[in-house]
Amino acid sequence: MNEQQQTLWQFIQQQSGKLQEQTLQHIGLTFISLCIAVLVGLPLGILIVRRKRLAGLVLGIAGVLQTIPSIALLGFMIPLLGIGPKPAIVALLLYALLPIIRNTYTGILGVDPAVKEAALAMGMSKWQILFKVELPLAMPVIFAGIRTATVINVGVATLASLIAAGGLGEFIFGGISLNNTNMILAGAIPSALLAVIFDLLLSMVQKISFKKLKRVIYVFPILLIVLCLFYIVPAKSEGKLVAGFTPEFMGRQDGDLGLRSKYGLKIHTIVISDAVMYKAAFEKHLDVISGYSTDGRLKAYDLVVLDDDKHIFPPYYAAPIVRDDVLKKFPDLEPTLNLLADKINDSVMTVLNYRTDYLHQSPERVAKDFLVANKLWRPEKGGSDGIVRIGSKIFGEQYILANMYSMLIKGYTDHEVSTKTGLGGTKICFDALTNNQIDFYPEYTGTGLLAILQASPKTVNEVTVNRDSTYNYVQRQFESKYQIKWLKPIGFNNAYALMMRQQQARQLRIKTISNLKQFLDRK
Amino acid sequence: MIKVDNVSKHFGGVKAVDGVSFEVESQENLILLGTSGCGKTTTLKMINRLIEPASGSIYIDDKNIMDQKPEILRRGIGYVLQNNGLFPHYTVAQNIAVVPNLLKWDKQKTEKRTAELMEKLHLDASYLSVYPNELSGGQQQRIGLARALVSDPPVLLMDEPFGALDNVTRSKIHAEFKALDELKRKTIIMVTHDVQEAFELGDRICLMDKGKIIQSGTPAQLLFDPVNDFVKDFLKEQRLLLEFKTITVRSLWHLLPSDEEIKEVGSGILVNNKDNLWAVLERATFLKPKRLNMVDLENKEAKTVSFESLMAAFYQYKNHQAHE
Numbered sequence: 001m002n003e004q005q006q007t008l009w010q011f012i013q014q015q016s017g018k019l020q021e022q023t024l025q026h027i028g029l030t031f032i033s034l035c036i037a038v039l040v041g042l043p044l045g046i047l048i049v050r051r052k053r054l055a056g057l058v059l060g061i062a063g064v065l066q067t068i069p070s071i072a073l074l075g076f077m078i079p080l081l082g083i084g085p086k087p088a089i090v091a092l093l094l095y096a097l098l099p100i101i102r103n104t105y106t107g108i109l110g111v112d113p114a115v116k117e118a119a120l121a122m123g124m125s126k127w128q129i130l131f132k133v134e135l136p137l138a139m140p141v142i143f144a145g146i147r148t149a150t151v152i153n154v155g156v157a158t159l160a161s162l163i164a165a166g167g168l169g170e171f172i173f174g175g176i177s178l179n180n181t182n183m184i185l186a187g188a189i190p191s192a193l194l195a196v197i198f199d200l201l202l203s204m205v206q207k208i209s210f211k212k213l214k215r216v217i218y219v220f221p222i223l224l225i226v227l228c229l230f231y232i233v234p235a236k237s238e239g240k241l242v243a244g245f246t247p248e249f250m251g252r253q254d255g256d257l258g259l260r261s262k263y264g265l266k267i268h269t270i271v272i273s274d275a276v277m278y279k280a281a282f283e284k285h286l287d288v289i290s291g292y293s294t295d296g297r298l299k300a301y302d303l304v305v306l307d308d309d310k311h312i313f314p315p316y317y318a319a320p321i322v323r324d325d326v327l328k329k330f331p332d333l334e335p336t337l338n339l340l341a342d343k344i345n346d347s348v349m350t351v352l353n354y355r356t357d358y359l360h361q362s363p364e365r366v367a368k369d370f371l372v373a374n375k376l377w378r379p380e381k382g383g384s385d386g387i388v389r390i391g392s393k394i395f396g397e398q399y400i401l402a403n404m405y406s407m408l409i410k411g412y413t414d415h416e417v418s419t420k421t422g423l424g425g426t427k428i429c430f431d432a433l434t435n436n437q438i439d440f441y442p443e444y445t446g447t448g449l450l451a452i453l454q455a456s457p458k459t460v461n462e463v464t465v466n467r468d469s470t471y472n473y474v475q476r477q478f479e480s481k482y483q484i485k486w487l488k489p490i491g492f493n494n495a496y497a498l499m500m501r502q503q504q505a506r507q508l509r510i511k512t513i514s515n516l517k518q519f520l521d522r523k
Numbered sequence: 524m525i526k527v528d529n530v531s532k533h534f535g536g537v538k539a540v541d542g543v544s545f546e547v548e549s550q551e552n553l554i555l556l557g558t559s560g561c562g563k564t565t566t567l568k569m570i571n572r573l574i575e576p577a578s579g580s581i582y583i584d585d586k587n588i589m590d591q592k593p594e595i596l597r598r599g600i601g602y603v604l605q606n607n608g609l610f611p612h613y614t615v616a617q618n619i620a621v622v623p624n625l626l627k628w629d630k631q632k633t634e635k636r637t638a639e640l641m642e643k644l645h646l647d648a649s650y651l652s653v654y655p656n657e658l659s660g661g662q663q664q665r666i667g668l669a670r671a672l673v674s675d676p677p678v679l680l681m682d683e684p685f686g687a688l689d690n691v692t693r694s695k696i697h698a699e700f701k702a703l704d705e706l707k708r709k710t711i712i713m714v715t716h717d718v719q720e721a722f723e724l725g726d727r728i729c730l731m732d733k734g735k736i737i738q739s740g741t742p743a744q745l746l747f748d749p750v751n752d753f754v755k756d757f758l759k760e761q762r763l764l765l766e767f768k769t770i771t772v773r774s775l776w777h778l779l780p781s782d783e784e785i786k787e788v789g790s791g792i793l794v795n796n797k798d799n800l801w802a803v804l805e806r807a808t809f810l811k812p813k814r815l816n817m818v819d820l821e822n823k824e825a826k827t828v829s830f831e832s833l834m835a836a837f838y839q840y841k842n843h844q845a846h847e
Binding site: 112 | 571573593594595596597598600602604605606607608609610611612621622625670680
C-alpha cells in the first residue's frame with residue numbers, strides 16, 4: 001500500500017463539504033423534476049380518464065420516453081437546451097412522467113363505480129367528485145407512482161453530472177476516470193442510500209390512513225418545495241468567465257487542484273462530460289475548458305491551447321503497455337508494436353483526431369491511410385497463431401491507435417486480433433489489463449504516474465521535469481509492481497491543457513494560464 | 524307526483540327501455556319488478572338523470588326534469604344503491620353529511636338531523652365516527668338509507684336496496700322499512716328482481732320485460748288478474764305465498780260466518796282485519812288456537828271463527844277472483 005492510500009471514511013471527511021453540496025444538489029434535482037412531473041402528470045392523468053380516446057396516445061408517448069436510455073435522452077437535450085440544470089431537469093421530468101400519469105389514470109379508473117355513482121346521484125359536480133371522491137380514493141395508487149418516479153429520478157440524476165448539472169454523479173464518474181474507488185463509493189453509497197430512504201419515507205406516507213392522509217396532503221407539497229430549494233442553480237455570474245472541467249480533471253493534482261495551488265486560479269467552474277464540453281465551449285456556454293492537447297475538436301471548434309507557463313501538466317506521452325506474460329507468449333509482438341514508435345507527433349495526431357472526431361471518418365480508414373502514407377501497411381497474413389486482445393479507452397485517438405496496432409499485428413505476424421474498444425476510463429482499462437481480459441492498450445505516461453501509480457506530489461515534481469524522466473519512472477514502477485512493460489513512446493504528447501475560443505483569447509489577450517489568472521483577478 | 528311519459532333508451536343497437544310510461548302518486552311505493560336486463564334499473568336512473576333518456580319525458584311535480592341542472596335535481600332526490608356506495612374514506616357521520624354539505628346546511632342542523640336518523644334506524648351513535656368497512660352489510664345499508672333520507676327529499680329512488688343482504692337480515696330490514704314513518708311520507712320508486720319483496724313493500728308494481736312494462740297494478744291485480752301468461756308464469760313459483768301475503772282478513776270479511784258455533788274448548792287469538800293471511804297463519808301455526816277472534820275496528824264489528832272457516836273463505840275468495 002502506498003502512502004496516499006486512504007480509507008473511504010477519510011476521503012468522505014476530507015471531501016465532506018463537496019459531498020454535502022453534491023447530495024443537496026442531487027436531492028434538489030430529483031425533487032424539482034419530480035415536482036414538475038407531478039404538476040404535469042397529475043392533470044394529464046385526470047384528462048385521459050375523462051377523454052379515454054387520448055389515453056392510448058398519452059400513455060404511449062410517455063412509455064416511449066421511458067424506454068430511451070437515460071444518457072441518450074440527456075444527449076437529445078443538449079442541442080435543445082444546452083448544458084446545465086435545465087436539460088437535466090427536463091430529462092428527469094420526462095422519466096418521472098410515465099409512472100405518475102399511468103398511476104393517476106389507473107388509480108382513478110380503479111375507484112369503485114358504485115361509489116362514483118353514489119356521488120353523482122347525491123348531486124356532486126364533476127369537480128367535487130374529482131377532489132372529494134376520485135383523487136382521495138386513488139391517492140394510494142398515485143402515491144405508488146410518485147414513489148416509483150422518485151426512485152427512478154434518484155438513479156438517473158447521477159447522470160446529470162455529465163451535462164454539468166451537478167449531483168452525486170460528479171464523484172461517481174470522477175472516481176471511475178481517476179481510478180479512485182473511494183471517490184466512486186463516496187458518490188455511489190449516498191445516491192443508493194437516497195433512493196432507499198426516499199422509497200421508505202414515501203411507502204410510510206402511502207400507508208397512512210385516510211384520516212391522517214388529509215393532513216399529509218397539505219404537508220407533502222410544502223416538503224417537496226423545500227427539498228427543491230436545496231438545488232441552488234449555479235448561476236453564471238455576470239461578465240465573468242465560466243470554466244467547464246471534466247470530473248476527472250476536477251479531482252487531479254495535475255488538474256483543477258494544481259490550477260488552484262500553483263496558479264491560484266479562481267474561476268467559476270462547472271463539471272461536465274468530455275463528450276459535450278468542446279461543443280459547449282464553441283457555443284459559448286463555456287469559456288475555458290480542460291481538454292487534451294491533441295484533440296481533433298481543437299481544430300474543429302477553433303479553440304486555442306493556453307500555455308502552461310508554470311508546468312503543472314505533466315507530460316502525457318502515449319505508449320502501448322503490455323503484460324510481461326503476453327510478450328513472452330508472443331515474442332514477435334514487441335517489435336511489431338514498436339513499428340509506430342516516434343512516428344506520430346502532436347500536430348499529426350491532432351489532424352488524425354480531427355478526421356475522426358469532426359469529419360466523422362472511420363478510425364479504421366484514418367489508421368489505414370496513415371500506415372499506407374508512412375509505408376508501414378502490409379496486407380493481412382490471415383494467420384491463426386493465437387489471439388492478441390487489444391484494449392482502448394473510449395475516445396477517438398485510442399480507437400485510431402487500436403486500429404493501427406490491429407493492422408500491424410495482422411500484417412506483420414501470424415496472430416489473430418480481437419479488439420475491446422471503448423473501455424470507459426483509465427480504471428476500467430487498466431483493470432481489464434491486469435485481470436487478463438486484454439493484452440495491451442495505449443496508455444499515457446502522465447496517467448500512469450498520477451492515476452495508476454498515484455505518486456506522491458514530491459515524486460511528481462521530481463520526475464515530471466521532462467519526457468524521459470517521467471517515462472523511465474513509470475516504466476520501472478510498472479515493471480516491478482504490475483509486471484507490465486511500457487514499450488517505446490509513439491511520439492505525441494496528449495497532455496491536459498486549458499483552452500479557450502481563439503477569438504475570445506485574442507480579444508482578452510490571454511495566451512498563458514497566468515494571463516488568465518491576471519484577467520480574472522482584475523475583474 | 525312523478526310522471527314518466529313514453530321514455531326510451533338505447534345502448535348501441537339494443538333497446539334497453541322501449542316506450543315506458545307510468546305515473547306514481549304522492550307517497551306511493553312503486554316497484555319496478557323484472558329479471559336482469561329488463562330495463563328496470565335504466566328506467567330508474569333516468570329519473571335522476573344518471574342516464575339521459577333518448578326520447579320521451581319525465582316530470583316530477585309537473586316540472587320536466589330536463590329543465591333543471593342535473594346536480595340540483597339530484598340533491599332533491601334520495602338515492603339508495605344495492606352496494607350502498609358509501610364513501611370508504613369518509614366516516615359514517617361524514618357520509619351522511621354529504622348532501623347537507625352540498626346544500627350548505629350549518630353544522631348543528633346536520634348533526635341534529637343525523638342523530639335523529641340514527642335513532643330511527645336503530646343505529647348506535649358510536650358508529651358515527653367509524654368507517655363503513657367496519658360495519659356489517661345490514662348496518663351499511665341502513666347508513667346508505669340514512670344518507671338518502673337526511674335532507675328529507677320528497678322522492679326516493681332505490682336500486683335493489685336489499686339485494687346484497689342475506690335472507691335473515693333482509694326480512695328484518697323489510698319490517699323496519701315498513702314501520703319507518705319517514706318512508707311513509709315519501710314517494711318511492713324501487714327496483715327489485717325479488718317477487719316477494721315487491722309484493723311485501725309495493726303499493727303498486729310495474730312488471731317489466733325486454734324494456735317494456737307488461738303489467739302495472741296492485742299486487743292483487745297482478746295475482747288475480749294477470750294480463751297474459753308471462754305475468755302468470757312470473758308469479759307461479761311463489762303463488763300461494765304471495766296470495767297469503769296479499770289477501771287481508773278484511774277482504775274475506777263478507778265470506779266469514781258470523782254465527783259459527785265452535786264446540787272444541789281451547790284458547791283463541793285476536794286478529795285485526797288489516798292483517799294479511801300470512802301473518803295470521805304464522806301466529807296460528809305457532810299458538811295452535813281453537814278460535815280466531817276477528818275484529819274490524821273501523822266498523823266496530825267482531826266475528827269468532829275456526830281456522831277451517833278462514834281457509835274455506837280463502838278458497839271461496841280465490842275461486843271468485845278467478846271467475847270474475
